[in-house]
């Protein structure tokens with residue numbers, strides 16, 4: 001299946017010079033959505049872990065069905081001020097700005113293994129912030145799975161030796 005055809009490219013959103021890779025057009029397609037979830041799921045075959053953890057908001061779209069299908073729990077990572085209980089937070093840079101994310105302090109117990117799921121890897125700032133949060137809380141990140149990777153932003157360099165899978169790659173800004 002040619003998933004790139006199902007991704008809408010929106011130039012100059014949310015800022016001049018950014019080509020936004022819009023996944024709403026994949027979500028609209030029953031075949032595209034099925035392919036995306038099933039392919040992400042395949043990349044986790046045989047892996048032992050306790051939770052899927054994913055960032056607001058697009059990480060929820062893919063993380064929850066994966067967790068449900070694999071019989072795991074899901075841990076939401078939210079933007080600042082949204083989680084109601086005690087949180088641990090981390091500030092980070094994005095391709096088009098800065099943000100702070102938070103996770104509940106009792107989301108998992110030390111020693112547990114988590115898989116990070118998100119729609120897209122760009123600079124790696126969001127994922128690195130999640131890795132830092134998980135590790136500072138005593139957890140272990142055993143894999144990261146993305147639908148899309150913007151290779152030219154070199155997010156993988158930021159992620160170092162972690163086990164990373166992405167399904168659709170963009171090598172340059174076109």
Ligand SMILES: O=P(O)(O)OC[C@H]1O[C@H](OP(=O)(O)OP(=O)(O)O)[C@H](O)[C@@H]1O
Pocket residue numbers: 055056057058059093094095099118119120121122123124125126127155
């Ligand atoms: O690799 P990075 O440079 O960190 O960029 C990738 C992140 O940026 C986007 O989320 P965004 O913060 O725009 O939030 P949204 O999902 O709510 O739109 C995307 O869904 C990833 O989470």
Ligand SMILES: Nc1ncnc2[nH]cnc12
Pocket residue numbers: 018019020021022095096120122150
């Ligand atoms: N170019 C892009 N398109 C969609 N989501 C993004 N998140 C960060 N960069 C992005």
